[in-house]
Amino acid sequence: MSLVRICGYDVNGFRDLAARNWEIAVDGEARECLSVSRGGLLSSVVQAGSGSEMRWIGGAQADLAPHGRGGGWGEIGSETRRIATRDLLAGRKQNADALAAAFIGLVSDARVNVIALNDLAQDTEALQERLLLAARVGRMAGPLLVWRSVLAVLFRLSEGHLFEGRKVGVISHTEDGFALQTMRILSLEGVLAPERRRAASGIASAAGLGNLVMQARRLMLGGEQISTRSAHRPLARMVGSLAMGEVVEPELLRDSNGRWDLLDPVPMPLPNCDIAPASLEGLADCDEIVFESLAAGSVSGEIVDWLRRLMGRDVVHLPIEAVALGALEAARRLRKRAPVYFDFLPQISTIVQTAGRAESFDLVVSGATVEAGKLYRSSEPARFALPARQDSLSVYLRKETVPEPRRATVDIGQPLTQASPVALLVEQKPASGRARILLEAREIGRQFVVDWDEAEILDQDWQCLLDGLDAPKPSIPDRLVLPCHLEAWETGLLDLLESNHNREQVDWASLAQKMRARVIQGYCISSDGMLPSGLDRRHVDLLDGLTERAMAETLARLNGPQQRDNEALSFLTWQFRRCPADLVPILMECLTRPGAHPFVWTAMNWVLIYQGLARIISTPDAEKELLRWLLARPIGDMEWRTKTACIAMILSRSETAPLTLTRDDVDVLARRVLFEFEAVVGNSHNRFLYTRFLLGGLLRWRQVDPYALVPGHDPLGEALIRGVERVLADLVVRRQDPAVAQAERRIRPTYEGLLAELKGEGSSPDLLLNIYQSS
Numbered sequence: 001m002s003l004v005r006i007c008g009y010d011v012n013g014f015r016d017l018a019a020r021n022w023e024i025a026v027d028g029e030a031r032e033c034l035s036v037s038r039g040g041l042l043s044s045v046v047q048a049g050s051g052s053e054m055r056w057i058g059g060a061q062a063d064l065a066p067h068g069r070g071g072g073w074g075e076i077g078s079e080t081r082r083i084a085t086r087d088l089l090a091g092r093k094q095n096a097d098a099l100a101a102a103f104i105g106l107v108s109d110a111r112v113n114v115i116a117l118n119d120l121a122q123d124t125e126a127l128q129e130r131l132l133l134a135a136r137v138g139r140m141a142g143p144l145l146v147w148r149s150v151l152a153v154l155f156r157l158s159e160g161h162l163f164e165g166r167k168v169g170v171i172s173h174t175e176d177g178f179a180l181q182t183m184r185i186l187s188l189e190g191v192l193a194p195e196r197r198r199a200a201s202g203i204a205s206a207a208g209l210g211n212l213v214m215q216a217r218r219l220m221l222g223g224e225q226i227s228t229r230s231a232h233r234p235l236a237r238m239v240g241s242l243a244m245g246e247v248v249e250p251e252l253l254r255d256s257n258g259r260w261d262l263l264d265p266v267p268m269p270l271p272n273c274d275i276a277p278a279s280l281e282g283l284a285d286c287d288e289i290v291f292e293s294l295a296a297g298s299v300s301g302e303i304v305d306w307l308r309r310l311m312g313r314d315v316v317h318l319p320i321e322a323v324a325l326g327a328l329e330a331a332r333r334l335r336k337r338a339p340v341y342f343d344f345l346p347q348i349s350t351i352v353q354t355a356g357r358a359e360s361f362d363l364v365v366s367g368a369t370v371e372a373g374k375l376y377r378s379s380e381p382a383r384f385a386l387p388a389r390q391d392s393l394s395v396y397l398r399k400e401t402v403p404e405p406r407r408a409t410v411d412i413g414q415p416l417t418q419a420s421p422v423a424l425l426v427e428q429k430p431a432s433g434r435a436r437i438l439l440e441a442r443e444i445g446r447q448f449v450v451d452w453d454e455a456e457i458l459d460q461d462w463q464c465l466l467d468g469l470d471a472p473k474p475s476i477p478d479r480l481v482l483p484c485h486l487e488a489w490e491t492g493l494l495d496l497l498e499s500n501h502n503r504e505q506v507d508w509a510s511l512a513q514k515m516r517a518r519v520i521q522g523y524c525i526s527s528d529g530m531l532p533s534g535l536d537r538r539h540v541d542l543l544d545g546l547t548e549r550a551m552a553e554t555l556a557r558l559n560g561p562q563q564r565d566n567e568a569l570s571f572l573t574w575q576f577r578r579c580p581a582d583l584v585p586i587l588m589e590c591l592t593r594p595g596a597h598p599f600v601w602t603a604m605n606w607v608l609i610y611q612g613l614a615r616i617i618s619t620p621d622a623e624k625e626l627l628r629w630l631l632a633r634p635i636g637d638m639e640w641r642t643k644t645a646c647i648a649m650i651l652s653r654s655e656t657a658p659l660t661l662t663r664d665d666v667d668v669l670a671r672r673v674l675f676e677f678e679a680v681v682g683n684s685h686n687r688f689l690y691t692r693f694l695l696g697g698l699l700r701w702r703q704v705d706p707y708a709l710v711p712g713h714d715p716l717g718e719a720l721i722r723g724v725e726r727v728l729a730d731l732v733v734r735r736q737d738p739a740v741a742q743a744e745r746r747i748r749p750t751y752e753g754l755l756a757e758l759k760g761e762g763s764s765p766d767l768l769l770n771i772y773q774s775s
Helices: 059-064 071-077 085-090 096-104 124-137 148-158 209-221 237-243 277-283 297-311 322-335 462-469 486-500 508-516 537-559 567-573 583-592 603-616 620-631 640-653 663-680 686-703 715-733 738-758 767-773
Strands: 006-010 015-024 030-041 044-048 055-057 082-084 112-117 143-147 167-173 177-188 191-196 201-204 251-254 260-263 288-292 342-344 348-354 357-362 369-371 382-386 392-399 406-411 420-428 436-441 446-450
Touching: 006 148, 006 322, 015 322, 030 059, 030 237, 030 322, 044 059, 044 085, 044 096, 055 059, 055 096, 059 096, 082 085, 085 096, 085 124, 096 124, 112 124, 112 148, 112 322, 124 143, 143 148, 143 322, 148 167, 148 177, 148 191, 148 288, 148 322, 167 277, 167 297, 177 277, 209 237, 277 297, 288 297, 348 382, 348 462, 357 462, 382 715, 392 436, 392 462, 406 446, 486 508, 486 537, 508 537, 508 567, 537 567, 537 583, 567 603, 583 603, 583 620, 603 640, 620 640, 620 663, 640 663, 640 686, 663 686, 663 715, 686 738, 686 767, 715 738, 738 767
Parallel strands: 006 112, 112 143, 167 288, 191 342
Antiparallel strands: 006 015, 015 030, 044 055, 044 082, 167 177, 177 191, 177 201, 251 260, 342 369, 348 357, 348 392, 382 420, 392 406, 420 436, 436 446
16 A cells, blocks of 8 residues: 655744655655654745746755845845745745745645644734645645644654543743643544643743744844844854754854854853743643643753742653654544544624624534534524615624624625525634634525624724614504493493393393494403493493303303304303403314314304404413414414404403414414415405504514514514505505595504504504504
């Protein structure tokens, strides 16, 4: 089987290393073995050639080359011909070709490549993207970025020193001081791998690699100010040797005039320990602590002694090549499709409107870890409504690693003709550059990328932003309470009560007719079951006595001889919520049981059953049970006088019924309203009274979600607005019909009121009462 070449890179700008699993033999063939390439200290890349022949060279060749080492080397000594790898990694110099050369100069032609990534970069995502771009430019196959701390642990695993369940602390020597990280060793299918649960924390120290380099450069100047006479000295290789703890030899340099300058070694003491013991307490519960540094000799040795004294325990001092060898181990696992490591993803949040409040919505599941190289995609996207007639959408974003929130504007392009639901989600791989923030609008088949870099930086914290976005709640119409009047009793009901209370055969038909008679826009009993004030006790007692007899006759009909007379039942249901509660389950059973029922022999009987039940039902549990059953029926089966009327009456009159609805219920009922709005165009408006009540009742669900059916927050809001507008336009078109013109004068204000409520701009809490009075 042919050898698969794999490589692990530790390109850092202080001491570049690469570990690979092959070398080229004398015969030109690759043979398997461990080989480590070294790119020199304080590495650079140099520009060779000119014009179309110009190319960048890195690695050991660049370290030895005179390019960019001062005017004493003539044209090739120009500083433009040399770029420090540290500047390329930090983004101070932007040149993907040059950074690619830093890798290729160490090793090329590997089939699997793993690149070490600083766990404490100031702009981690930007660094990731620079590394991945350099890998693409350098045509490096399948590059995977892995954190330095993870690679240090992988090196220990490859050496057989760690076991499942062990907690490992890693102290990394960084440019500004030290980075602290902890990891737990997990086992997946028998393979041990580290789990990273957080970003590393930093400790600033004068012993940081960057400060050591600056100190070494000052030593090279011998206390002088830098000038054309001394500018070559800070470029000496001796600087890197001093800073990185290597043996220092005398060095012959050429100054800007071409003269030779011999530099003798000078000692460089390590700064005193400036780490507080408390800063290392996060590692106290680790089973093992390791220290990885690019420095060698007395520099790293003295730092390890500091750490051991400060912590009062052993600290394992890893070899200089540990990270590169850990990267090679990662490449080996990657080739075998074995787990490399598990990583957390930094949280990305947006803002959604929920239950009337602006709330933070996390796009990454809290505590989730992802295997290296695997794609994470938000399991629960944030959902918005993309408003009609708008060509852009504002999205608020926060990243866990960035202090200021941002507002991104997504350009939709062509304004939409109707509102569309959209989902905001994140796609990301661990340590693989910026997360992709996507806005998906499936109904229009579009996907938009939200550009974090182009987003406006907001000068306020996330909580202040949330507080500021809490908008005034849209209006909610008051529930409908049908009033009662004493006049309704005085127009014949009192006489009927007197004449029937002792009769053997009660005139239920006349009593029912009086109970449902509408007098001064009211009834004998209110829809809440209240009696009018001024009614004497005797007449209340007469009503109660006849109610008991009506219940007894109704119960007798259930199992007795068939009697086609529902007048006693009608008398009961027109008492609204004052009707005995025992009648509710009887009518529910009538609805739900298959086959014939004593109360039903014509279609109009069903009108009494459905509407009667809506009038008398009074408990939240009973309302919920009835609504559940009704909403299980097909939307096209909701005949307007029965099911639609029943639901509309309950939702518009009950304090509690709207609260029992779910979002799915609201969607179903809104579609029913739209269905009936389609049917009203070109037809009589009289049969659509209950549609208006149904929509008004649905708007009362804003007690649950204050932004329900509001355009811009809820796509159904836009659709319902268009439905109402179409009905209003139909009324205008058919004004030449006297019947339509008369209806328009009566009902137009109620449709306009519904329109205002849908937009959240309602000014009349009595909208449902107005609809009732217009009927």
